[in-house]
Amino acid sequence: MIWQKAGRLWVSSTSHRSWLPLIKLGGRGENNTLFLHGFGADRLSWIGNAAALFPQASVYAVDLPGHGQAEIGQEASVSSMANAVAASIDHHQLNNLHLVGHSLGGAVAIEIAAQQPTLANALSLLSPAGLGEGINRRFISEYPKLSEPEFVIDLLQTLVLDPRLISTMVAPMVLAHLERPGVRRYLSSVASHLAGLEGALQPAIQSVVESNIHRQIIWGNADTINPPDLSCIAEFGGEFHFLDSCGHLPHIEKRKTVNELLVSFGVCL
């Protein structure tokens, strides 16, 4: 079922009662790029990246269930999130699709590519969950419990090498979001799911390994939230870009480099 409101397309997923917003950030043309954010973030976290792709594609972002403006999901699993996003892609008829996923969003992109191999032509995975040594338990368990602005900033600054990159403006927005009914409990469930993701995502990873989908992985060499598993990455295949002096948010910390990689990779569509 599709619902059009305020210029946005809202799609009802069969695996969630929630409505997933699929929002066009800009750009034009027959090629499409869809950004999938990480745990606790939302579609606005791509603000420094989207415009770089406007000349070559129509650029969209989605709020994953329980994030941004999206309703919480019935299930807190990567596969259920992938179902919901895939339904949005399908209904919006996004062809020639380049999926760009960060962390949790990277795992969702892998799951989408495994579930529906014809849906996306290319994957760009930034510090993807499932291909690392494991998501930092402290970060994902403490995030849903945050209640004080200074602790929000302290925790989010562990994501990056340069603490200036975490806006003080983000604290009230994070806390307001966490106060929405059911969000803390849902994100805690997502955190529990992420804690065991490396094994759960193996079938999807194997499907992508055996496919012909174009793929690149971008990772910061100082990522303490989801350190890369280099043997797993080698087995996954595709291009691998290891960025110096970069933590868990390469799209923010090394924006220019990441944008160049996304643009050059998108040309292969």
Added chain:
Amino acid sequence: MQVPILMPDLGNEIAEAQVEEWLVAVGCEVKEGEQLLLIMTPKAAVEIDAPASGVLTEISVAVDDLAESGATLGVIDVAS
């Protein structure tokens, strides 16, 4: 020749951002691609690079002030 430093396109959903910090003072030489300032949106920080090499002759938007996409944030004087 004077080259403006412009607020980047922030997409359809965010119209303006706040200048957090200027990393270079007026009168300093800058190189193309060098980081000049940091802007903040409610969700992410974005570093703005010098669009050309020259001398930073003007800061048009001060720290803590807001500017819209496409606004001139400062000016670089490029020796011809």
